[in-house]
Amino acid sequence: MIVPMKKIHVIVQKKDIVPALESLRELGIVHVEHQEELSGYQLEERREEVEVLKQALDILQRVEGDSSVPQQEVRDWTDTVNEILELWAESEHCKESVARRSIQIRQWQPWGDFDPEDILELARRGVYVQLCEVPVKGKINVPPGVVLEEISVASGVRRCVALAPAKIDLPFQMVTPPPLSLSRMENMQLEEKTKARQAQMKIARLRCYERSFQEILVERENVLQFEEVQKGMREEQEMALLKGYCPIDACAALAATARHQQWGVLMEDPSAEDRVPTLLKNPKGIRLIKPVFDFMSIIPGYREADVSFCFLFFFSIFFGMLIGDAGYGLVFLSSAFLLHRKMRGKTSDPTAFYLVYVLSGCAIVWGFLTGTFFGVSLFGKFVRPMVPWLGNEDNVKLLCFIIGAVHLTIAHVWRGLRKLPSLLVLSDAGWIAIVWGAFFYAQQFILDKPIPPFVNPMGYVAFVTIVLFSQSFQDILKDVTGFAIGIMLTVLSVVSTLIDVISYIRLFAVGTAGVTLAEAFNHMALGTGFHNLLLGIGAIGILLIGHSLNIILGVLAIMVHGLRLNILEFSGHLSLEWSGIEYSPFQRAVKEKA
Numbered sequence: 001m002i003v004p005m006k007k008i009h010v011i012v013q014k015k016d017i018v019p020a021l022e023s024l025r026e027l028g029i030v031h032v033e034h035q036e037e038l039s040g041y042q043l044e045e046r047r048e049e050v051e052v053l054k055q056a057l058d059i060l061q062r063v064e065g066d067s068s069v070p071q072q073e074v075r076d077w078t079d080t081v082n083e084i085l086e087l088w089a090e091s092e093h094c095k096e097s098v099a100r101r102s103i104q105i106r107q108w109q110p111w112g113d114f115d116p117e118d119i120l121e122l123a124r125r126g127v128y129v130q131l132c133e134v135p136v137k138g139k140i141n142v143p144p145g146v147v148l149e150e151i152s153v154a155s156g157v158r159r160c161v162a163l164a165p166a167k168i169d170l171p172f173q174m175v176t177p178p179p180l181s182l183s184r185m186e187n188m189q190l191e192e193k194t195k196a197r198q199a200q201m202k203i204a205r206l207r208c209y210e211r212s213f214q215e216i217l218v219e220r221e222n223v224l225q226f227e228e229v230q231k232g233m234r235e236e237q238e239m240a241l242l243k244g245y246c247p248i249d250a251c252a253a254l255a256a257t258a259r260h261q262q263w264g265v266l267m268e269d270p271s272a273e274d275r276v277p278t279l280l281k282n283p284k285g286i287r288l289i290k291p292v293f294d295f296m297s298i299i300p301g302y303r304e305a306d307v308s309f310c311f312l313f314f315f316s317i318f319f320g321m322l323i324g325d326a327g328y329g330l331v332f333l334s335s336a337f338l339l340h341r342k343m344r345g346k347t348s349d350p351t352a353f354y355l356v357y358v359l360s361g362c363a364i365v366w367g368f369l370t371g372t373f374f375g376v377s378l379f380g381k382f383v384r385p386m387v388p389w390l391g392n393e394d395n396v397k398l399l400c401f402i403i404g405a406v407h408l409t410i411a412h413v414w415r416g417l418r419k420l421p422s423l424l425v426l427s428d429a430g431w432i433a434i435v436w437g438a439f440f441y442a443q444q445f446i447l448d449k450p451i452p453p454f455v456n457p458m459g460y461v462a463f464v465t466i467v468l469f470s471q472s473f474q475d476i477l478k479d480v481t482g483f484a485i486g487i488m489l490t491v492l493s494v495v496s497t498l499i500d501v502i503s504y505i506r507l508f509a510v511g512t513a514g515v516t517l518a519e520a521f522n523h524m525a526l527g528t529g530f531h532n533l534l535l536g537i538g539a540i541g542i543l544l545i546g547h548s549l550n551i552i553l554g555v556l557a558i559m560v561h562g563l564r565l566n567i568l569e570f571s572g573h574l575s576l577e578w579s580g581i582e583y584s585p586f587q588r589a590v591k592e593k594a
Helices: 014-027 041-062 077-111 116-124 182-232 248-261 286-296 308-323 326-343 351-370 393-419 425-447 455-468 473-477 480-503 506-528 533-574
Strands: 005-013 031-033 128-135 147-154 157-164 173-175 234-236 239-247 264-268
Touching: 005 014, 005 248, 014 182, 014 239, 014 248, 031 182, 041 077, 041 182, 077 147, 077 182, 116 128, 239 248, 248 264, 286 308, 286 351, 286 533, 308 326, 308 351, 308 393, 308 506, 308 533, 326 351, 326 533, 393 425, 393 480, 393 506, 393 533, 425 455, 425 480, 455 480, 480 533, 506 533
Parallel strands: none
Antiparallel strands: 005 239, 005 264, 031 239, 128 157, 128 173, 147 157, 234 239
16 A cells, blocks of 8 residues: 655754754654755765765676675775776776777788888888789789789688889779788787786775775765755755655654654645655565566556555466466576575565565466476476366467456556546446457457447447546537547547457467477477487487577566556556655665675
8 A cells, every 4th residue: 555645844943954854864754855956066076976986886796806805994995996997997998999909900810910111111112012802703904014912812802912113093992001010909909908807806806895885885875865955955044944755654753753852843734736755565465566666667656556466466467377387487486496595694675586486386377277387298298287278279368358358447446446436437437348348349359259239339338428427528518629539539548448458468479479489499309309318418408498598588578568568558547657756765774784
């Protein structure tokens, strides 16, 4: 559920700003809304400190070397951080130079090693040397007095050197000599590779300060946050005002602190114009979906619906159907278990692991229901479908449409309940009828099933109901043009609903594609056979590579299709825009345990 908030105003004397903010930070319950522009030299300096520390830590984690070096306290962190940044810049510059020069070296290797200065010296002595490329096919017309020497042949082109007593235009493709000789370029490559390696070795030796940098980063972030809150307060004469939001169940603690510190506090309900932060508070089982919300950077708005349970329930179903294989589910489950065991004590929030356990279980269940375990043929003798009805493609397509219609119906029921006791709830009743009409039309288009006779009359009644009880109907009646536009938009929304219901067939299409690809690799491996050791190794390699690729594609399908059906189709019918601002209270940050 979304925790109700109170808008709060804390009034203190200017001389008490710092101790008041320290008390508020220790309380850790107020989401601050800045009222003044956060600018100024001091804030920019703090932000730069935080940024360079983050860069330094990122470099230390990326550079190769022993990560278990004994940790030390850094004496002057600014000098050490600047040293890391300079060494990294030098290393990256050398790598970029090596990459660019590698292209030149490959280009000039077929010409051999020569010094471009020798060409200039020969020209001063009356011998003109020109590099040219001559097609292998076709007649070569060499002008009189010109000697043409072939250097190499590749890709249908002769690389040649033309010698002449004077500079003349040749009927060939001329090539400008390189600025340096091939040997000089290769030596420079070695020098810059050595510089880059030495710079990275120096950075690796500074890993002993990594923990110290992490502690300093947390301290600098706390200083930055404190100064931003202070700068964002509105000051008037001798008083200062802080504006923010506080969860309603924590307001008593704020009021008690205000009485003790002798602050002035005003608490009121947020207005419709306020940008109120969203704090989600759900039971542990429903909080499993939070890693997905965090990954997608989405959160419902304060006045929107908390769909955490519905999102988790249907996302789990989508995951099972899109992966569609019990074997792959076991791979996810075992991988998550091993990683969870390895990370035990190193992560403060294991929710993501528990989510993977649930999702993997759904894939395993669906795989056994359909008899799919690393495809169908590989273990077909041992794994038979528990529900043979799911072996028929048309039945699975029908199930997809049922899931889609139910999913969208829940969205409209939910949206309608939020409109009570207004009669506008009847518009969502009409939309529910449209959704199920779209369900029957989807069956006709995809499964070639006849439409029941009641569907069309139901659709007409639903359409009229939607128009009559829409939010803007009264305003539309005042404007004929607006009324016509409203009718057209409603028609487009009805068509869109049909498309939305049909779009759930992606669960069947993507799941079937995964099974088909798994079968293709199985047949390749079984065709290779296990008749001897070499063939057996080859067959196992095909299975490992093929199924690993299929698992990766399955994960991508989850990211694209499983999330889309919740974030777009379902949320669109619920009028959920994911416009929320995450509740982020003003509090002291602490370094995570290693």
